[in-house]
Amino acid sequence: MSDKKGPVAVSIDIGFGRVSITKSIGSEIDIVTFTSHAYPVDLSKYNKLSGRVLHQKDNVIVDVDGISYEVGPHLDAFMSDYESRTTTEDYVDSPRYKALFLAALSMQPEDTIDFLVGGLPVNNMKKESRLIDFMTGEHKVNGRVITVRNAIVVAQPLGILYHHAFNEAKQENILPSQWLKGKRILTLDAGYSTFDWLFTIGMLPDENRSDAKPLGAYRIYSDVATALQSPAIFDGAVHVDLVDEALKNGSFKLFGESYDFPTNRIRKPFFDIQPRIAHVAHEALAAVKSQIRDGGGIDLILLGGGPIDNYQEAVRESYPKNKIEKVVNADDAVCRGLALIASQVAKSAAINSK
Known part of the structure; x- marks a missing residue:
């Protein structure tokens, strides 16, 4: 959450494997993370067993279309045979996604969010407007009404890119846009379901050389x-x-x-x-190379996402002459970058309103 005197700007990254949400944006970004499990619960039986009470701390119960779901950091992945994670392109339309979003939103201390930035896999950006419509407006959760005034959705690897650019620019005492200017960067994002790649010149994505495959x-x-x-x-x-x-x-x-x-x-x-492991990693890099065969035009390859270590060797074998860097805080780099984008949007809005 940003300074209370100014607009509240936060980010939510709802992945197939885990959810990350920023609670503050400042010199240090406060991030809450939990696995993307959402279990339907029968409230008439909930809390009747003492063991259930002992394990519910920090978990939340949310309602989606009349069905109650338990979501949070203290869920056992094996507590039920119920398939709690979805790995299809319909994910953002699923009740589970909505339950994860509401649970993450409930962890915000503020009831009004001025700017919320979310992310999608590169190959699912066609659902950008639908997700914006869902995120924007009033949300009832845990006895609260939380209002999101403005929502923005970008490709998840863009968060990794901006996170890295912000850190590099800070060291050089320049703006991220100045650090990025003219740079041709390939950002690789290893997620739970998809392996994404985004080719950018500055901050401008090249859609013809960006995509995602179910090779996460x-x-x-x-x-x-x-x-x-x-x-x-x-x-x-x-x-x-x-x-x-x-x-x-x-x-x-x-x-x-x-x-x-x-x-x-x-x-x-x-x-x-x-x-x-190597077979899947090389299959992912083969997909990247089908669009970007020659690394000669790439200034930098950035690596991010929690599982990225499983792909590093394949990346270096595929692009042996390129400069390759794993970003700091790779696990939650997407959410950190989205938070920085939210903060920048809020600052620009404040300036324009004067």
């Missing part, structure tokens, strides 16, 4: 889970969220047993799933 982390998790399910390894169903946790922690847990990950050579069953 979910594809990696799914392929790895399939491999682990084989009779030669665990011979049974493996949940993709177990793979997600294993890649973050370096340890795969199943039925209470732990195994080294992504390569396990200590005890049976032995496995090495690194080739599976």
Whole structure:
């Protein structure tokens, strides 16, 4: 949230894998993040078990079309067989997306938001106007009415680009627009569902060299889970969220047993799933290179998004002569950049209103 004396400008990034929202914009950006799980709950039974009370801190209950959903940072990914995450282009129209949005909005301390900036995958920007219509206006949540006066939606990789430009410009004591001027930058954003790329000259995107494919982390998790399910390894169903946790922690847990990950050579069953990860990463970069074959015209390649480490080697193999940088705070770089865009829009609006 910006200075209370001025307009309130914030950002929300609702991804397939997690949700990030800024609560303040200043010298330090305050970000709240939680996984994109939204579970339908029966309020007549909710809170009757003490264990449920103990786990509900910071979670919220929101209503979407008459159905109550629990959303928040303290949800167990395995608490239900219900498919809580959607990975299709219809995501922004789904009840789950709306539940995640309302939950994130409820975490804002202010009841009136002057400028809200959100993001979409590059290949889903055709739904920009629909999402703006949904975000704008009054929203009833948790006994509050929160009003969003103005909403803006941009391609998610643009948030990564502006986040990086802001940090670089700050070091050189210039404006982000000055730092970006004339630079030809390829921004790669590894998300949960999609792998996005955005080619820009300055801040101007080139739509003919920008796109997204369903080659994000979910594809990696799914392929790895399939491999682990084989009779030669665990011979049974493996949940993709177990793979997600294993890649973050370096340890795969199943039925209470732990195994080294992504390569396990200590005890049976032995496995090495690194080739599976590499295969998806190279497939993603092949899609990028189908549009941008030659890296000679690229000044800088930026890497962002939580799962981006799984793709770095493939990026460097695909563009061996290019300068490649992983942005700071890569996990939530999109939301940070969107927050900075919101702040800039608010400042411009304030100046124009004088």
